[in-house]
Amino acid sequence: MSTRTISTLNAATQARGKAASLIIDASHPVKIIRIEGYITGTANTQIFLQLHSVVPTNGVTAPLRTLQALELDGFTFDYGKPGLDTQELASPLSVLSTGTYLYLSSTQSVFTAPVDGAVMDCQVEIEEYAIPVPGVSTAGDTTSNVASQLVWASAGGAAHRLVDIQAKNNSGATQYLMLFSTPPTAGDYPLMQWQVADGVTLKANFGSDTQVQGQETTTTYANTYGCYLYVSSTKQVFTAPVGTPWNIMAHYL
DSSP: OOEEEEESSOTTTOOOOOBSEEEEESSOOOEEEEEEEEEOSSTTOEEEEEEESSOOOTTTOOOSEEEEEETTEEEEEEOTTTOEEGGGSSOTTSEEOSOEEEEEESSSSSOOOOSSOOOEEEEEEEEOTTSOOTTOEEEEOSSSOBSEEEEEOSTTGGGOOEEEEEEEEOSSSOEEEEEESSOOOTTOOOSEEEEEOTTOEEEEEEEEEEOOOEEOOSSSOOEEOOEEEEEESSSSSOOOOSSOOEEEEEEEO
8 A cells, every 4th residue: 555645844944834724635535544733822721723625715615524633732543454534534425525634723613713723743644545456447538528427337247446537617606526326317315415516527446445335225226336427406315407518538447
């Protein structure tokens, strides 16, 4: 397993950095191996490190995960292998974003910017997602205008694994990319979904071991193993959009 480290260290000057937040990756969920550092402030004062998938709004945004620490003290959170997957911290039906951010917060359940000036000197080790996976196949492309993309069909689908998705929303409005194991009809619930603003390109990486498995509910409740990406104008349930203004590409084994 190859890893890389993101930190508040200034690489140009080698000065130790101190900040109230750290962008781990603005474009991807990640698998975190280790978080460590030091927090300034007042001795024995409780503070929280929060993982977010978007830049949080003060007093509003709930974190994906909250970690407890103390000001004027060091911290280490070691997740080893397979690591803490930030994409799996949200429930399958929640709206996922594409980034990973670490913030200091004075409260646990929602993000609250510290008022005492506490900052952290921090580094985060993550699994390197950009390692080429041999033998991948490609479905779709980054230029054709579509509203859905078949990655692989249900028949024989249990043998396949989803590696990554790249999809750009050109619709003029925020829409949702949904993952299904069979072609959906209106009102169907996705296995997973991502909220994507207009003009934004979603990049989601799954490594090389993610099987897509659902269950048909009309007759036999048999497992289904296809991989179908559909654009929806509504979250949580599928609603076919007007037009075909997306570019969708996926890699799979």
